[in-house]
Amino acid sequence: MNDVHVHLVRARQALLNTAAVVPNVDADGLAAGAIALRARGETAGAATLLERGITPFTPGAPLPDGPLALLSWGVRELGRPAVMVDHHVPEVAPRSDQVVVSSFGESPEVPTAALMRRVIPDAPAWLAAVGAVGDLGPAAFGLEDLRDVAQGPVRRLAGLVDSARRVPGGPIATALALLVEHDGPEAALADPRIAELEAAKRAWKAEYDRLIDRTPVMNDAVAVLLLSSTARVHPLIATMWARRLSSRLVVVANDAYLDGRIDFAARGGSGLPSLLRRALPDADGEFGHGRDRASGGTLTPCEFERLLVGLGAPDVPGARAPVSSAA
Numbered sequence: 001m002n003d004v005h006v007h008l009v010r011a012r013q014a015l016l017n018t019a020a021v022v023p024n025v026d027a028d029g030l031a032a033g034a035i036a037l038r039a040r041g042e043t044a045g046a047a048t049l050l051e052r053g054i055t056p057f058t059p060g061a062p063l064p065d066g067p068l069a070l071l072s073w074g075v076r077e078l079g080r081p082a083v084m085v086d087h088h089v090p091e092v093a094p095r096s097d098q099v100v101v102s103s104f105g106e107s108p109e110v111p112t113a114a115l116m117r118r119v120i121p122d123a124p125a126w127l128a129a130v131g132a133v134g135d136l137g138p139a140a141f142g143l144e145d146l147r148d149v150a151q152g153p154v155r156r157l158a159g160l161v162d163s164a165r166r167v168p169g170g171p172i173a174t175a176l177a178l179l180v181e182h183d184g185p186e187a188a189l190a191d192p193r194i195a196e197l198e199a200a201k202r203a204w205k206a207e208y209d210r211l212i213d214r215t216p217v218m219n220d221a222v223a224v225l226l227l228s229s230t231a232r233v234h235p236l237i238a239t240m241w242a243r244r245l246s247s248r249l250v251v252v253a254n255d256a257y258l259d260g261r262i263d264f265a266a267r268g269g270s271g272l273p274s275l276l277r278r279a280l281p282d283a284d285g286e287f288g289h290g291r292d293r294a295s296g297g298t299l300t301p302c303e304f305e306r307l308l309v310g311l312g313a314p315d316v317p318g319a320r321a322p323v324s325s326a327a
């Protein structure tokens with residue numbers, strides 16, 4: 001056996017032996033979670049689903065005792081045994097009682113659900129595809145061994161599953177249950193509970209349509225758009241603007257997504273996580289993780305203003321005046 005194989009066997013054993021599965025709640029995380037739960041013989045109800053704005057690395061996060069399987073949360077400092085499966089930029093080396101399986105840096109990109117098939121080789125390809133499509137869109141079907149899945153149903157299901165987390169109080173547990181309980185995307189789509197996901201998708205789309213015509217304020221380097229919505233609209237709107245304004249860093253912020261905080265998405269440019277942290281070096285907020293061209297975070301309104309100043313963003317009507325030290 002080679003080292004990679006030994007490592008994956010160790011990861012599989014850790015995954016099967018952890019106290020609980022903690023999946024991220026986007027389509028990629030939930031599909032990865034469904035693969036883990038099925039391998040462990042568990043139902044969706046056994047998973048730990050964290051509230052909006054909380055990650056497993058948040059101090060005081062409501063997590064069960066014991067070792068955990070963290071799926072698609074990044075690789076960050078954690079003071080307990082764990083297995084972490086992920087494709088974002090790893091931020092720390094794992095401790096000796098932690099196992100990390102990361103596809104970061106691979107080309108083509110391998111989202112977490114697809115990566116899970118290396119840990120659980122008999123995991124269903126359609127589940128890996130639901131997660132991969134959630135992150136990569138149709139390009140996911142170019143990944144090796146995802147080429148034979150039913151593309152239409154997988155795309156439809158991936159969109160519905162990802163909608164659950166986009167609206168406040170959305171049907172995330174239902175989305176996970178559909179992935180755990182069914183043996184194919186068609187069966188999941190035929191489940192009556194899919195109506196909950198369809199309602200979430202409609203509610204999200206209405207918010208997206210309401211806000212899609214707002215124009216960012218921009219200079220040559222940075223475009224900034226401030227929105228107010230309880231729906232998770234800002235990442236997609238940021239991606240849309242980054243495509244249109246390809247030379248600029250795009251920051252789309254939402255002041256109604258989390259109570260009292262600014263949740264923002266940054267897109268475009270490159271090396272985003274370190275760019276953000278350089279712009280706001282002393283902040284202890286939850287920000288500057290993720291991927292090379294897709295990052296963001298959650299900051300207090302004051303910290304967010306300082307971030308904009310640090311990034312060299314234009315003055316934005318609706319944001320409070322820049323802090324005096326930068327004036």
Ligand SMILES: [Mn+2]
Binds near residue numbers: 028029072135
């Ligand atoms: Mn992902």
